[in-house]
Amino acid sequence: MGKYIVRRLLQLIPILFGITFLSFAMMRIAGSDAVMEKYSNAGAAVSQEVIDAAREELGLEQSFFKQYFLWLFGMLSGDMGVSYISGLRVFDTFLSKLPATLLLTAMSIFLTVVISIPFGILSAVSYEKSKESRRGLSKFLFALIDFVFRFFSFIGNSFPNFFVALLLMHFFSIRLGLFPVIAKGVSFQSAVMPTLTLAISMSAKYLRQVRATILEELQKDYVLEAKARGVKNSVILWGSVLKTSMLTILTLLALSIGSLLGGTAIIESIFMWDGVGKLAVDSIMMRDYPMIQAYVVWMAIIYVFVHLVTDLFYHVFDPRVQQQ
Amino acid sequence: MKDKKMRFPGIQKSPEQKMHKSSIRKRLFLFGFFAGLLILCSVFSGWLCPYDPYEQNLEQALAAPSVHHILGTDRYGRDMLSRVIIGSRTSILGTLFLVAVITVFGTFVGMICGFYGKWIDGLLMRISDIFLAFPGLVFALAVAGVLGGGLQNAIIALVAISWPKYARISRSQTLAQKEMTYMKAVKLSGSSTWKMLFRHILPNILGPVLVTSMLDIGTMMMELAGLSFLGLGAKPPMAEWGSMMSDSRSLLQTVPWVVFAPGFAIFLSVMIFNLLGDAVRDYLDPKMR
16 A cells, blocks of 8 residues: 555656646747736836846846746746736645635536435436336336436536526526626635536536436446345345445546636636636736746646545545455 | 358347337438537528527617527627527537547547557657546636637547547557457468558457447537537637626626526537437447447
């Protein structure tokens, strides 16, 4: 176990270097002249001396790799430069907006789990029952239940999440007036709509995965064998099938956090939710390169660590992996 | 045919399996037909529009859906139906182009990795690891932002985040093919490397790759529209479904059809391509269900 953790952490090092290098290089190439960008954003014409001085200050005269390592050390000590727009320290701004995004992510995941795990299981079990049952009516009813869930999951999968957001806005905010169209700070009222949007899109995808995982487990030989021994279906389901497939289900959930972290950007900016996603979109619009850089680097680092924790978690709880 | 059955009694298909196969084939043709219709519609969109999609007519601005304008008009009095139709060119053809580029590029990289192994494999796979470390659209947002928006740059951004998946798939498939006995025969018979790669390996790994890319069309369409929605893809006045929706977002309260028409166009196309993708998967690889 200890060995595994060490190996996994060592693997992380090149990835982290890659992430930071790529982000750095991209922004350097894009804002090839950070100084010009800065002053053109300010809208002022400046003399060559001022530009040279600013270059000197930012260390742009040094070699590319030296700049990268200076930037990397700065990043590690929480110094990622200053925003071109607000003049505030980029890292502080990012940190101040991060809790809102994490809150939104956590709530959407919670809602997704609440929706898709029970319904995914129900859908899979109904499918099995419809295959097994002989009587026409019950066969039809079970097949119908499965079909309804699969149908909604399919429809949900085909809606882009920004369209879901606009539809919810139209019906809940404008028609019914239940929730505010635009978030006023971080509150329960303003959190409902973005959470719902993200959870709908994610549940559609996740319900399918839960269903597939359970079905795969139900097809295994030990289930057939238990049935032959006359073990009750409910005991097989709750005692063995769910226990073994829950690990896969939770892993899939952890992996989908990635698409959620990326997906919040659009939703946050539609609902004016004051998190890092909206910050990133705003920064992109205003070409605030240090801010975009902070967003990209930190989101990737968070994601990599979520992966790591998932892997370790899997390792601890799955005896089959431990034996290898 | 009869001969074959005699020799391999074990792999004879039961009537039930045959039924299943034929129903999958029906599904494949049905959704393939719809998808083909969508593609034809986007190719010939210029001829299909009842009005000029770019001609402004302020007297007619924001007209409700009627006989003359089935989907109403937008704030410049442009016919929404025509704009949705012409928008399919960017949205559908753009997406297909995007998926084609990712598939070809990713597959090629994966084949090289799997075939040559050694340092080139290590290097390219480490690079793909780095790209995979960026969650979802985060990296695409940054790339599109840095390049400054535009449809072309949005496509580049999505290619940048999506190729590793294809490289992974084609690499593992290539590795599996390399171990097969027939590859030894091919090698012994003195085939050139390129011939081995493209005549022998490629046709054998195409199935899984194709399934993945068919299933990805819908997702890519949504992501491309999402970038345009944020103003990082197609730029107005170019008609594109995502940017049309974000353009008229402020009108949601008063004239919802201006927002919903392109939205449902995305939904329908994504749905059709998803259904087709599922059918292709079931047809080519029933195990993956």
